[in-house]
Amino acid sequence: MGKIYGIGVGPGNKKYLTLQAVEVLSSVDYIFVPKNRDKNMALDAVIDLIDSDKLNYLEYPMKHMTTAGYIKNAETISKLLSGDKSGAFITIGDPMFYSTVMNTFALLDESIEVEYISGIPSFVYGAAACKRPLAFTGEALMVLDHVPEKFIDGVDNYVIMKTYDLDLEKLDFIEESGFEYSYIEKGSLEDELILENKEEILTRKAYMSLLILRRCKRTDENRA
Template sequence: MENVGKLFGVGVGPGDPELITVKAVRVIKEADIIFTAASTKNTYSLAVEIASPYISSDASIEKLFFPMSKDVKEVESAWIKNASQIAQVLKQGKKAVFLTLGDPTTYSTFGYILKKMKCVMPDANIETIPGITSFHAASARLNRILVEGEESLLVTSGAFGGDRIRHVGSVENVAIVKAYKNIEDINKALKETGLDNRCVAVSKCGRENEQIIENIDALEKRTPDYWTLILASK
């Protein structure tokens, strides 16, 4: 199978095109085809926008649709379909890149692709290229140390509220990504666990319209923004 191509899962970082690694830039420039995730409700891809300075004019861009649904069969079917589409490209001997925001192994759609590729094309040549996460970018933007000494750090999603935060135990620092829809419950959980002492939210980090919100209660009065994260410490 010498003619088989290769798939790269590439993290493009949190939003600033200058925060893409040198290796990721090289791979993007060399790609025959660029894959990116899109929802059935929104075809726009921030990942493509971030990587656009490095995408060759000869490369084609394909959007893979991932339904925002609770129907397990519908979702599984979409994942298999997308992985099969990528497999067909690899069988043509092409170099494919799947772009993802932040890091490909951290709350990333690429994780689903990786799992399904093992089903549809077990011998596929795949390489994952790490990217800078949103919480690392936010801590750098704030000149704030995420963790030091013997401290621990919990990275969790706030998409379904603050229950994960309520079980942090002895964890001193928390990074909450996807802090948008259930912010009221997230705020409540932070206060219950004493993590509201040093708490700050960052929206659209490193991008135009970036906002730093030091009063997290104010988040409850804002229109929910998917690109919001919270850093909190005891």
């Protein structure tokens, strides 16, 4: 029976790879890598630690991935892992969060054993980098891939992923709703950027970016 590991490689810098991820990557027969036109952050994070002869590229367009595409990739993996072969599918961040791994593994041949290896999500790294807590005890945190039309009462902390389409209207809405925010782009990489100035943020259109929002506390609450 074949086995596949879904491995999260963390925010992008190889320093944040887990020891378990490194161990598994060195032991498997195949390493599956999402192929797209942009820079492959997942592969860049592990390239110095793996045998490149193990690499198998799978097509995953950044936008408009179809069900047929997922099925084709799952069939490719299932075929290669027939018998007792093992493989690892690498993904940026964590394999159980906004990941193509989940969609693909759901379509694998039932004979393939599946295991997931966690990685540090970009927003967890980003919170530490910008020194903005994600949530204190008793608080709620909501993670979205867009700026909501309305913020929920009682949720004081938000993460907005993939903020390449931010505009003045959205940032004004965030501020008017009572939130402070930090912008993190390409977290953990050499060209990491952390901004809190609205005008500077509006000049950025990077896909690998996010906002961490925290609701401002009223002065009388702070004094209580």
